[in-house]
């Protein structure tokens with residue numbers, strides 16, 4: 001009686017445009033809150049990316065990949081990153 005249709009585990013379509021190809025490891029940028037004890041320097045203005053109590057300052061952290069291999073991290077003040085014209089693409093949240 002119960003005819004079971006081969007149940008495929010098909011991911012629910014959410015109407016999002018199909019994205020091509022899996023992501024390659026390329027340099028990318030994310031926006032993060034500057035944390036207490038941050039000791040990095042901004043690659044753009046060369047000033048310390050400093051945590052300030054009560055200022056919820058944002059920084060942009062870029063993971064730099066060279067030929068698909070992680071190389072190093074660069075930090076920017078958020079406004080400096082924009083000022084530098086987003087060298088590693090628009091930062092993700």
Ligand SMILES: [Zn+2]
Nearest residue numbers: 042045077080
């Ligand atoms: Zn800066």
